[in-house]
Amino acid sequence: MQSYQYILAMFKKDLLLELRQQYTFYGVLLYVGSTIFVLYLAMQQPESNVWNGLFWMIQLFVCVNAVARSFLQETRGRMLYFYSVCGPVQFIIAKLLYNSVIMLLMSSISLLLFQLLLGNPILNFWQFAAIVWLGAVSLGLVFSMLAAIASKAQQQASLMAIMGFPIIIPQLLLLIRISKAGLGEVFKESALADMIWLLVGFDALVIVLAIILFPFLWKD
Amino acid sequence: MKLSWWKLLCIVLLSYALIGGLLMEVPRKAILNETIRNIYFHVPMWFGMMAVCACSVYHSIAYLRKPGLLSDIRAVSYAEVGILYGALGLITGMIWANYTWGKPWSNDIKQILSAIALLIYAAYFVLRNSITDLDKRARVGAVYNIFAFAMLIPTLYVIPRMMESLHPGGQGNPGADPRDMDSRMHMIFWPAAVPGFIMLGIWISTLSIRFRKISDKNLLHA
Numbered sequence: 163m164q165s166y167q168y169i170l171a172m173f174k175k176d177l178l179l180e181l182r183q184q185y186t187f188y189g190v191l192l193y194v195g196s197t198i199f200v201l202y203l204a205m206q207q208p209e210s211n212v213w214n215g216l217f218w219m220i221q222l223f224v225c226v227n228a229v230a231r232s233f234l235q236e237t238r239g240r241m242l243y244f245y246s247v248c249g250p251v252q253f254i255i256a257k258l259l260y261n262s263v264i265m266l267l268m269s270s271i272s273l274l275l276f277q278l279l280l281g282n283p284i285l286n287f288w289q290f291a292a293i294v295w296l297g298a299v300s301l302g303l304v305f306s307m308l309a310a311i312a313s314k315a316q317q318q319a320s321l322m323a324i325m326g327f328p329i330i331i332p333q334l335l336l337l338i339r340i341s342k343a344g345l346g347e348v349f350k351e352s353a354l355a356d357m358i359w360l361l362v363g364f365d366a367l368v369i370v371l372a373i374i375l376f377p378f379l380w381k382d
Numbered sequence: 383m384k385l386s387w388w389k390l391l392c393i394v395l396l397s398y399a400l401i402g403g404l405l406m407e408v409p410r411k412a413i414l415n416e417t418i419r420n421i422y423f424h425v426p427m428w429f430g431m432m433a434v435c436a437c438s439v440y441h442s443i444a445y446l447r448k449p450g451l452l453s454d455i456r457a458v459s460y461a462e463v464g465i466l467y468g469a470l471g472l473i474t475g476m477i478w479a480n481y482t483w484g485k486p487w488s489n490d491i492k493q494i495l496s497a498i499a500l501l502i503y504a505a506y507f508v509l510r511n512s513i514t515d516l517d518k519r520a521r522v523g524a525v526y527n528i529f530a531f532a533m534l535i536p537t538l539y540v541i542p543r544m545m546e547s548l549h550p551g552g553q554g555n556p557g558a559d560p561r562d563m564d565s566r567m568h569m570i571f572w573p574a575a576v577p578g579f580i581m582l583g584i585w586i587s588t589l590s591i592r593f594r595k596i597s598d599k600n601l602l603h604a
Contacts, residue, residue, distance in 0.1 A: 307529060314522045315512040324508050328501035329530060331494075332537040339545075353544070360540060364533075371532055375525045378446050 168248040172256030176232070180264075186235075190228045190264075194272050197223065202279040210283035210345045217276055218338050221294075221301060222330065224268050229261045229305040230322050233313040245380070254376040258306050258369060265302035269294050283345050290344025293358075297337040300361055303368045304330055310372075310379055333364055388581055395578035402570045409564045413482055418562065420478040422570055426579035427471030428496075433580045434587055435464040435503075439531045442524035451602055452595075454520035457527060458510070459590040463583050465503045472496050483548055491545045495538055502530045516601065 180187050197220055208216065236244075244253055273294055277284070284290045305326055312321040340357045343349055385393075403422035411418060438460035445453035475493070476486035487493060509526055513519040542549075550562055563571060595602065 304533075311509070311522060311526050311529070314518060315509060316514075317512055321509060321512060325505045325526065325530075328498045328505060329533050331498050332533075332541055335491075335494075336541065356544060360536070360544070364536065367532060367536070371529050375446075375529060378521060379525050 165249070165252055168252040169256045169259070172244070172248060172253055173260050176256065176260040179235075186231055190224065190231075190268065191271070193227055194220070194224055194268055195275065198272060198275045198279055205280065207281035211342075213276070213280055213283050214338060214341055214345060216280070217272070218297070218334055218341070220272055220276075221269055221297065222327075222334065224272065225265055225298075225301040225305050226319075226322055226326060228264050228268055229302060230309050230312075230319060232257055232261055232264075232306065233309040234318055236313070241380075250377040250380040251373055253380070254306075254310065254372050257310070258303055258372060261302040261306040262299045265298040266295055269298035285346040286344050290341060293337065293341045293344060296358070296361055297333075297341070300333050300337070300365050300368075301330065303365055303372070304333070307368060307372045307376075310376060314379060333361060336361055389585055392578055392581035392585060395574045396582060399570055399574040399578050403575065406570065407566055409562075409567070411562065414562070417478055417481050418567075420474060421563065421567070422575040424471060424474040424478060425571070426575045427467050427474060429576050430579045430583040431464050431467035431471060431499075434460045434467065434583045435531060435534075437584070437587070438464060439528055442527040445520060445524045446528075449517065449521070451516070451520065451598065454523070455594045455598065456587075456591055457524060459587045459594060461503055461506060461527065462590060463587045465500060465507075466586070467579075467583055468496065468500045468503065472500065488548060490549055491547050492542050492549045495542060499534055499538065502534060506530065 201216060201220070205212070205216070270291075273291065305322070308322055308326045308329070309318075312318045312325065315321055336357050340349075340354060340361075343354055399422055403419055408416070408418050438457045441453045441457040441460065445457060472493070475496070479488065479490075479493075480486045483490075506523065506526055510519050510523045513522055
């Protein structure tokens with residue numbers, strides 16, 4: 163088999179697992195729904211800056227929850243099995259891909275819920291949505307790698323937060339900054355493009371690092 | 383007591399930087415006044431932190447290429463001094479900011495990012511402590527160290543150039559504005575303060591490495 167076939171097979175396996183064990187998927191969905199509902203009860207319709215900040219914070223917490231599962235659910239025996247059927251590089255690429263897709267889905271759902279419950283300060287919907295999707299992929303990639311590292315230690319869930327938050331803050335700051343473009347703030351044309359390219363660069367960097375470093379984490 | 387040449391050089395350079403930095407003439411600038419001398423102590427902290435953190439990552443890479451407890455000991459010891467230098471850099475910056483910006487912390491992007499750098503290295507030690515198996519600890523720690531350092535570099539060097547900031551050298555160079563210093567200051571800053579503090583950082587690290595080598599003697603020779 164070609165290596166992309168392995169990647170596809172691993173990706174399909176994660177997808178199938180998700181479809182069969184629906185409780186985890188619905189668990190995250192419920193997490194998204196209930197946090198946004200609680201926010202609605204607490205804030206009603208906040209002004210656009212607060213709205214934006216809350217939105218990205220919720221993305222961060224959803225990401226920690228959604229992505230952490232992807233490595234924690236793999237037992238030792240199962241990892242050993244994957245080890246025998248495919249390489250570490252294919253494995254991590256499949257995970258990165260899968261987590262990005264999950265995050266795209268979750269961020270789209272939370273975007274709709276936010277608009278429904280917390281009011282709609284967005285002026286340019288598609289621009290905002292594109293930035294949200296870019297952010298979702300960034301979050302998914304970084305936390306996949308961190309979940310892989312945390313899965314080797316004890317107290318994995320809290321370690322994810324300890325390692326993840328400082329590393330993600332710069333990207334989150336950039337995202338909060340550029341998503342204001344969708345809320346009506348005017349940017350210099352070049353400044354916006356620069357920040358988007360920087361985020362894309364971060365994503366590429368994470369993918370490269372994951373491919374280089376994951377093989378070392380994998381062998382036990 | 384015998385010291386190798388670079389340790390003697392370090393002592394000489396730092397004494398020069400300390401005495402010269404506090405006593406020699408500096409240009410009179412509005413607002414800055416005498417606080418400009420902070421540049422001899424605050425900025426070299428960041429140079430030193432980058433240098434020892436780079437050493438730490440170098441030894442982490444060496445560990446992944448060829449596992450050995452010694453590489454791990456080196457990586458940790460350098461990272462430790464990195465945190466120390468980072469904390470000192472942040473503190474000297476805050477003392478300076480108290481007199482020039484009016485308050486020690488004003489949520490400036492450079493203050494935030496340097497605090498993040500400290501948090502990232504603090505997480506490195508938490509991660510290490512949460513793994514009991516020695517080899518696994520070293521390997522996972524090395525992976526995180528490389529990952530974190532690679533993510534930190536664009537953070538520290540690119541993002542400050544994109545956001546507005548109170549810090550000297552606002553546009554362009556994120557560290558300091560070279561135009562703030564005149565030739566007398568350059569004579570202390572570049573030849574003495576920067577290399578002196580980098581060497582001091584490496585010196586402290588080597589002491590910590592020697593200490594760890596003795597305390598882990600049984601493991602090293604097992």
